[in-house]
Amino acid sequence: MEVKDVFDFMNMEDAQREKLLASLTQAQLREVAKASNRYPVISLEFELSKTENISPGENIQCTVQLERDLADGDTVGPVYAPLFPKEKEEQWWLVIGQSAPNGLNAIKRISITKQNSTVKLAFEAPETPGKHQFVLFLMCDSYIGADQEHKFEIRVR
Incomplete structure (x- = not known):
């Protein structure tokens, strides 16, 4: 146990x-x-506008679907933090980055207050041809252990 x-x-x-x-x-x-x-219990799915045959510097759209485990009629209240000096609302960050060359490609601050949300992020493809590894991060500013990482790859021609 x-x-x-x-x-x-x-x-x-x-x-x-x-x-x-x-x-x-x-x-x-x-x-x-x-x-x-x-x-917060959050499910994340994402889709890229393109993953193959991408031109150097081409704009790529990442559409992120977020589903929060909420019962019908439930609302997201303030963060459970009894020792924090004031009431705090949770905030989230969606980030697209690369570990090599240690780059930040897109970032957006969001609130996940509804059961279903759709968020769009745009980023530019690298200038160098070949396979490129990226990570989509969902990070919470209030709860430890709620962060997520989702890896993906694109091919620049």
Whole structure:
């Protein structure tokens, strides 16, 4: 019954979770439930306007589909941060970059407050021909462990 992150905790069987939390008071259990329920669960899919036969410097559109695990009628409240001095709304960053040559190709700050969102990012293809590796990052400014990385490749002719 090893728990490495919030997702391990949320995916545990009820009996395992109850055993793990058996020593907590009712007030502490309510706090654990509140924090778990606020933790963002985001699914990300993306599509590129082009991945092959790309001209050097050509503009490429990346369309990102985000789906947040929200029940119907639920809203995204402030971040669960009881020790933070004021109420904080979570913000997210979508970033496209390359590890070699350590480049930042596109960046956009977003809020994921709805169940489904579509975001578009544009970036320029490298000037050099060949295969180029990129990473699409989704980064949260409020929750540890909520960040995502999605690798993709394009071919410049």
